[in-house]
Amino acid sequence: MLSSGPSSLLASWNTSNHFCSWPGVVCGHQQPVRVIALRMDSFNLSGLISPFLGNLSFLKELDLHGNQLVGKIPPELGHLGGLQVLNVSLNYLQGSIPVTLQACGKLTSLDLSNNYLQGEIPSEMGTMKKLVFLNLEKNGLSGEIAQSLAGMLFIRNLALYNNRLSGNIPSSWGNLTNLHILDLSANMLLGGIPSSFGMLYSLSWLDLSQNNLSGLIPDSLWNISSLTTKLSVRENFLTGTITQNKFDKIPHLQKLYMDNNQFHGPIPASICNASGIMEHQLDNNFFDGIVPPEVGRLGALDWLQLNSNSLKAKEPKDWDFLSALTNCSQLQALQFSNNKFGGFLPRSLSNLSASLTTLILDGNTISGNIPEDIGHIPKYFGYLTMLYYLNLSFNNLGGEMPDFGVFANTSKSNKWVRSNQFSGLGVIWAVYKGELTGEDVESTNLLLLESWLHQDANDHQAEQRYLNLYDRVTILLDVAYALDYLHCHGLEPVVHCDLKSSNVLLDADMVAHVGDFGPAKILVERSSSLQQSTSSMGLRGTIGYAAPG
Numbered sequence: 097m098l099s100s101g102p103s104s105l106l107a108s109w110n111t112s113n114h115f116c117s118w119p120g121v122v123c124g125h126q127q128p129v130r131v132i133a134l135r136m137d138s139f140n141l142s143g144l145i146s147p148f149l150g151n152l153s154f155l156k157e158l159d160l161h162g163n164q165l166v167g168k169i170p171p172e173l174g175h176l177g178g179l180q181v182l183n184v185s186l187n188y189l190q191g192s193i194p195v196t197l198q199a200c201g202k203l204t205s206l207d208l209s210n211n212y213l214q215g216e217i218p219s220e221m222g223t224m225k226k227l228v229f230l231n232l233e234k235n236g237l238s239g240e241i242a243q244s245l246a247g248m249l250f251i252r253n254l255a256l257y258n259n260r261l262s263g264n265i266p267s268s269w270g271n272l273t274n275l276h277i278l279d280l281s282a283n284m285l286l287g288g289i290p291s292s293f294g295m296l297y298s299l300s301w302l303d304l305s306q307n308n309l310s311g312l313i314p315d316s317l318w319n320i321s322s323l324t325t326k327l328s329v330r331e332n333f334l335t336g337t338i339t340q341n342k343f344d345k346i347p348h349l350q351k352l353y354m355d356n357n358q359f360h361g362p363i364p365a366s367i368c369n370a371s372g373i374m375e376h377q378l379d380n381n382f383f384d385g386i387v388p389p390e391v392g393r394l395g396a397l398d399w400l401q402l403n404s405n406s407l408k409a410k411e412p413k414d415w416d417f418l419s420a421l422t423n424c425s426q427l428q429a430l431q432f433s434n435n436k437f438g439g440f441l442p443r444s445l446s447n448l449s450a451s452l453t454t455l456i457l458d459g460n461t462i463s464g465n466i467p468e469d470i471g472h473i474p475k476y477f478g479y480l481t482m483l484y485y486l487n488l489s490f491n492n493l494g495g496e497m498p499d500f501g502v503f504a505n506t507s508k509s510n511k512w513v514r515s516n517q518f519s520g521l522g523v524i525w526a527v528y529k530g531e532l533t534g535e536d537v538e539s540t541n542l543l544l545l546e547s548w549l550h551q552d553a554n555d556h557q558a559e560q561r562y563l564n565l566y567d568r569v570t571i572l573l574d575v576a577y578a579l580d581y582l583h584c585h586g587l588e589p590v591v592h593c594d595l596k597s598s599n600v601l602l603d604a605d606m607v608a609h610v611g612d613f614g615p616a617k618i619l620v621e622r623s624s625s626l627q628q629s630t631s632s633m634g635l636r637g638t639i640g641y642a643a644p645g
Contacts, residue, residue: 106136106141115131116129116131119139120134120135120136122134122157131152131155132155132156132157133155134149134152134155134158134160135157136159136160136163137159137162137183138161138162139160139163140163140164141163141164141165142163142165143165143167144165144166144167145169145170145184145189146170147170147171149170149172149173149176150170150173150174150175150176151172152176153176153177154178155176155178155179156179156180156181157181158179158181158184159181160183160187161184161185161186161207162187163186163187164188165188166189167190168189168190168191168192169191169193169194169208169213170194171194171196172196173194173197173200174195174196174197174198175196175199176200177200177201177202178202179200179202179203180202180204181203181205182197182200182203182205182206183205183206184208184211185207185209185210185211186209186210187210187211188211188212189208189211189212190211191215192214192215193208193213193215193221193232193237194218197218197224198223201225201226202226203226203227204227204228205228206224206227206229206231207229207231208231208232208235209233209234209235210233210234210235211234212235213236213237214235214236214238215237215238215239216237216240217232217237217239217242217245217261218242219242219244219245221242221244221248222242222245222248223244225247225248225249226250227248227250227251228250228253229251230253230254230255231253232255232256232259233257233258233279234258236259236260237259238261238262239261239263240261240262240264241261241263241266242266243266243268245266246266246268246272248272252274252277253275253276254272254277254279255277255279256280257279257281257282257283258281258282259282260284261280262284262285263285263287264286264288265280265287265289265290265309267290267292268292270291270292270293273295273296273298275296275298275299276298276300276301277299277300277301278299278301278303279301279303280304280307281303281305281306282307283306283307284307284308285304285307285309286307286308287310287311288309288312288314289309289311289314289334290314291314291316291317292316293314293316293317294314294317294319296322297322299322300322300323300325301323301326302317302327302328303328304328304329305332305353306330306332307331307332308332308333309334310332310335311335311336312334313329313334313336318341318343318344318346320345320346321345321346321347321348323346324348324350325349325351326350326352326353327349327353328351328353330353330356330357331355331357332356333358334354334358335357336359336360337359337362338359338361338363340364340366341366343364343366343370346370347369347371349370349373350373350374350396351373351375351376352376353375354377354378354381355377355378355379355380356379356380356381357380357381359381359382359383360381360382360383360384361384362383362384363378363383363385363387363388365388365390367390367391368388368390368391368393368394370394371394371396373396374396374398374399374426375398376394376399377399378405379401379402379431380403380404380405382405382406383402384407384408385407386407386409386414386417387407387409387432388417389416391417391420391424392419392420392421392422392423392424393420394424395424395425396426397421397426398424398427398428398429398451399428399429400427400429401431402432402435403431403432403433403435403456404433404435405435406435407436408435408436408437409436410438410439411439412439415439415441415442415444418441418444419442419444419447421448422447422448424449425449426451427452428449428451428452428453428454429454430448430452430455430456431454432460433456433457433458433460434459435459435460437457438460438461438463440462440463441457441462570606570608571600571602574608574609575595575600575608578609578610579592579595579610582610590617591617592610593617595610
């Protein structure tokens with residue numbers, strides 16, 4: 097029932113060769129010769145999985161992943177009592193998970209991920225005592241998670257993310273003490289995080305993000321010293337504060353994501369005890385107070401995201417955290433937009449890591465001139481050769497605009513003081529509400545496309561301008577090329593979100609330039625959320641503009 101193209105490996109299966117020499121077929125050494133493994137991953141197979149595979153009673157491994165198989169998983173596979181590895185991931189399989197698979201008592205690895213499976217996870221799977229690896233991610237599985245799955249006592253890797261699972265997380269899963277990786281993200285799970293998870297003393301990766309979980313993070317969770325790779329509870333409805341001792345038992349944790357919840361209170365100085373943290377996201381919560389300067393003791397930190405909280409800086413000492421961050425030599429992204437930071441930027445800003453690629457400070461009340469030793473907005477930024485995204489918008493900063501380094505190819509005009517945002521080769525930067533000075537500011541005359549399309553009929557002295565069909569098509573092409581660059585050819589994809597005639601500028605040669613990146617989004621691949629330059633508008637984007645999917 098399997099089929100493949102004439103050039104595939106399956107085409108060489110014929111009687112002129114012994115079946116043990118066929119590609120993908122592995123035979124045992126005992127007599128009579130038996131097929132013990134079918135390793136046919138990425139064979140360009142299509143069609144249905146044959147139920148007659150259930151007759152290969154000596155089969156220990158069946159690997160069909162990475163093909164174009166359709167239909168259902170044959171329940172006859174449950175006849176394979178000696179099967180140890182079953183992998184049919186990355187296909188187009190539908191239907192439910194066969195209950196008969198629980199009869200495969202020797203199965204240690206089961207991977208059904210990246211298909212279109214539906215229905216509930218069979219509670220009978222809890223009887224698969226030898227199962228070590230279970231991956232059901234990226235399907236359409238639904239219903240509640242059965243308490244009986246806690247019977248898989250030897251399970252080490254359990255991935256159920258990106259399904260439609262609902263209900264509470266079983267508290268009995270605290271008995272799965274061999275778990276190293278647990279990923280339940282991107283489902284519809286409710287209730288709280290079980291305090292019994294504190295018994296998972298082998299856990300190194302825990303991802304509960306993008307669910308509907310509520311309540312507090314149990315204290316027991318912060319005591320799992322084995323957490324080294326990732327702890328993510330982002331995009332839930334969790335509440336509470338982070339008390340001083342929370343980070344004491346997780347010194348080797350590398351990634352901590354708590355963004356998009358309802359946490360409040362100050363960020364504790366004890367954060368420095370989690371000295372292994374590389375990526376830390378606390379944005380879109382209700383944290384307040386100052387950022388503790390102890391963050392500068394996170395020597396491995398390369399990503400700090402504090403956007404959209406109530407963090408503040410009024411006095412010069414409140415900015416000490418920025419000076420402390422100069423000790424983080426690997427820092428690549430620093431974001432604290434839409435908070436309550438005020439006063440003057442400290443001169444220590446110029447000492448941040450040379451690896452810095454993203455700096456976002458918009459939506460605060462920072463005022464005054466940028467310090468002279470930093471330079472043209474600031475001149476120091478011109479030496480950050482890796483800088484890709486800089487946002488200082490919606491502040492009250494002043495100073496000159498840079499004309500070298502990554503800013504050498506940007507276009508400038510003193511006519512657009514409200515939204516001075518420019519896209520240069522490989523860099524996007526924003527300077528809202530700034531006083532711009534410098535020789536280059538007046539060197540370029542740009543006109544809004546809006547002024548060509550909708551001229552003031554009452555202004556009889558104004559020169560009448562017309563756009564013929566050729567002009568209009570050329571402008572459309574210029575805009576299309578600009579969007580193509582933003583979407584596909586920069587270091588990270590950028591979605592403009594507000595494309596309209598008033599955001600298109602025409603130079604003296606009638607070349608169109610896309611401007612105003614206030615509500616733009618930068619899609620950072622490594623981050624767990626979209627990084628965006630926000631605006632003060634209640635509604636983002638313009639009707640009629642479709643961002644890339």
